[in-house]
Ligand SMILES: Nc1ncnc2c1ncn2[C@@H]1O[C@H](COP(=O)(O)OP(=O)(O)O)[C@@H](O)[C@H]1O
């Protein structure tokens with residue numbers, strides 16, 4: 001049984017210009033001790049879908065799903081008090097901008113001890129010991145001294161580590177990391193990604209890594225879910241996703257990578273992602289897809305089976321290289 | 326061999342930073358001892374992590390800030406504040422965030438014609454409009470876009486507008502400061518293609534600033550790797566990427582994730598973080614994080630040798646010439 005199980009999740013926002021569907025019929029499982037990457041271009045609904053799981057969306061959002069369970073608990077029916085017990089304890093999230101989640105008025109030590117007090121009811125001395133231990137675990141040098149620093153006194157990489165330390169303070173079963181390294185330099189990014197993978201190895205937690213960086217996906221993830229305009233359009237284990245993508249969008253995205261270029265002119269994807277008012281009737285990618293037929297333009301393709309990466313496509317690519325599963 | 330359009334010799338830029346209450350102000354060397362040359366139709370890429378001095382370099386090259394020391398020349402003539410006005414047209418810049426640099430209240434036509442209004446006073450209105458419309462076509466935008474406002478465009482289109490504006494005065498040098506970093510992958514490739522086309526057609530010299538090594542590897546002819554304001558390695562794109570000499574360049578390359586899940590991962594883990602630019606170590610600036618560090622590195626600062634491919638290192642990797 002999956003740690004997190006989502007079926008047919010949709011999120012609509014009430015906006016001044018009408019309803020806007022940001023997440024559209026997403027199915028997703030996350031298992032214990034696995035690293036799932038969610039990739040997609042900006043605005044494809046990666047953050048909103050996971051914020052829906054965390055119950056962190058504003059009131060303008062309407063969340064619907066056939067099923068949304070975490071560790072055996074029904075997140076659709078859960079009451080707010082029970083949800084507060086889970087969030088930050090068994091299920092935690094870290095964001096791209098650590099400064100937006102850390103309180104500038106308190107030392108980072110106070111913030112981490114507060115999380116430990118709230119969820120684990122630890123005593124004073126125990127909290128201090130655990131806070132030092134957590135800082136050591138995430139590779140913050142000189143932890144005792146750093147605990148009394150304010151967020152603005154530390155670098156972006158250090159604050160991101162503080163965020164991670166806070167998120168793992170209560171040994172969560174699931175950690176959702178939303179673009180955790182996008183604002184960081186590559187040498188620091190490498191340290192943070194290694195750290196997240198190590199925490200997964202040691203604590204057996206499930207990790208959802210939201211990113212737009214195909215390099216990060218290739219080096220960190222085990223399973224990859226590709227999102228486009230709010231829909232999950234493909235999901236495969238990392239190796240076959242890069243070698244034999246089934247959805248034309250995944251394939252076009254990989255071709256556009258400069259590091260895969262075979263000549264100076266890179267392959268491009270014509271057009272832009274559909275917006276609120278030009279959502280196609282059929283396949284959402286059909287206006288930009290070089291294989292699209294009339295059928296694609298009128299009928300929405302349902303997801304194919306696991307052997308074809310759940311691709312939402314009538315004419316999947318690489319059908320001879322199915323994943324045995 | 327063609328002549329360089331721009332050269333930099335021993336370029337430096339220092340800032341005085343106040344030391345706070347009762348403390349003396351200190352000098353921050355944002356760029357130090359930098360040499361390079363830009364050639365028509367060629368791309369020099371400058372890579373390095375945040376704070377290494379890339380934007381400071383861009384401000385000197387575009388004549389927004391005067392170098393503290395060293396020299397910049399354009400077409401053989403030394404650039405000094407007294408002649409900046411007559412040279413500014415030749416050096417234009419495109420920034421990372423196309424939205425922040427376009428006036429939201431101006432139509433695209435007016436945005437493109439503004440540089441002509443200021444710098445080509447004798448040009449008639451009709452000529453200006455024609456040039457703006459031609460430029461729209463050149464960067465792959467449509468004629469009807471002339472009357473629209475920036476907010477009506479996607480990120481990739483806005484970057485095309487910023488590029489079009491930079492080209493209105495027929496520059497020779499284009500400084501590109503992280504030009505595709507804010508763009509999605511599918512958009513990034515079309516903007517990179519546009520830059521390649523324009524360079525070929527107009528024989529532009531590019532100073533391409535980026536932290537994304539996979540993009541640099543695609544566009545660059547020559548590469549400079551900077552660390553704490555100094556060039557630690559320079560060379561042709563192929564030389565630097567296939568056999569980096571400087572341990573920092575090697576570490577940077579190895580830390581860049583490759584979009585190949587089966588590929589061998591041999592990541593060099595760097596210790597610690599970038600030291601404060603106010604307390605750069607006396608010897609090699611990279612010594613505190615280097616895995617090959619020796620006493621000599623802490624005592625003496627290695628100088629970049631004057632060779633086509635060179636590193637400022639006493640113990641270079643891959644058979645490089647020691648400094
Ligand atoms: N509070 C909100 N109100 C209205 N629209 C929103 C809100 N939050 C996000 N959206 C829209 O939902 C879509 C998906 O956003 P998001 O999940 O943040 O994308 P990403 O894949 O980049 O994380 C975007 O078009 C975004 O503009």
Ligand SMILES: Nc1ncnc2c1ncn2[C@@H]1O[C@H](COP(=O)(O)OP(=O)(O)O)[C@@H](O)[C@H]1O
Nearest residue numbers: 340353355374375376377378379380381382602
């Ligand atoms: N106007 C300024 N005053 C003081 N310090 C500055 C100023 N501009 C840049 N610096 C410092 O110079 C160094 C190089 O900065 P910058 O050129 O912006 O680097 P990059 O663009 O590579 O991130 C940094 O340490 C930065 O803090």
Ligand SMILES: [Mg+2]
Nearest residue numbers: 046047048178
């Ligand atoms: Mg997001």
Ligand SMILES: [Mg+2]
Nearest residue numbers: 376379380381
């Ligand atoms: Mg910069």
